[in-house]
Ligand SMILES: [Zn+2]
Ligand SMILES: [Zn+2]
């Protein structure tokens with residue numbers, strides 16, 4: 001087959017992985033019942049997601065892979081005029097200079113709908129927040145607070161506004177990283193209070209954009225030594241071995257800060273006790 005044949009969209013759909021609905025990422029693997037699955041999805045599944053049968057070791061859909069090297073398609077970004085063979089599809093899209101998509105902070109792939117991708121592929125949980133104020137918590141056994149731990153990853157949804165949230169305990173410090181998806185500037189405050197003593201740790205500032213994501217970055221983010229946090233971490237009432245840190249989250253439009261003198265906004269990682 002050559003690129004000068006005109007294929008319709010139903011034809012190209014045959015080349016989409018049934019799990020991630022994108023063009024197969026090579027090599028294409030086969031389960032024992034003959035379902036094809038792309039390499040990216042295979043790496044995340046032990047059994048075939050379609051029929052639950054195990055994959056046959058080293059079993060690949062070679063004929064489909066061969067077609068991928070032959071069939072080409074115009075790049076999906078309208079301003080780009082490149083014709084790309086399907087085996088080069090993923091590489092081209094992620095490097096294409098016309099790509100307006102966001103890069104996934106977990107696997108580096110370029111995604112038009114990053115939120116859906118994070119939920120489907122990286123176990124991010126979408127959490128609807130109240131419009132401007134909400135209580136969130138991080139909980140786990142005491143050992144998780146004291147060892148290096150990746151806390152469950154979340155997407156905090158304030159109406160149409162999404163914040164990607166990652167929390168880590170690393171070398172005795174608890175970190176919360178927040179990144180915004182939208183271009184609009186967003187400011188946030190996180191507040192931890194000990195109800196018994198009334199003491200409080202506060203963090204506020206504006207949120208960096210997801211395209212500036214750096215793992216364990218030194219960028220402003222909430223961080224606090226576990227030693228300091230210990231008086232705020234409470235045993236969960238219904239689960240004896242679970243220790244919970246409750247955080248009051250408030251979202252502010254950056255405009256609200258602009259009304260006030262900017263200088264009064266403390267730096268992002270400023271901790272008040
Ligand atoms: Zn796939
Ligand atoms: Zn199968």
Ligand SMILES: [Zn+2]
Nearest residue numbers: 075080082096
């Ligand atoms: Zn392109």
Ligand SMILES: [Zn+2]
Nearest residue numbers: 104106107108
């Ligand atoms: Zn990813």
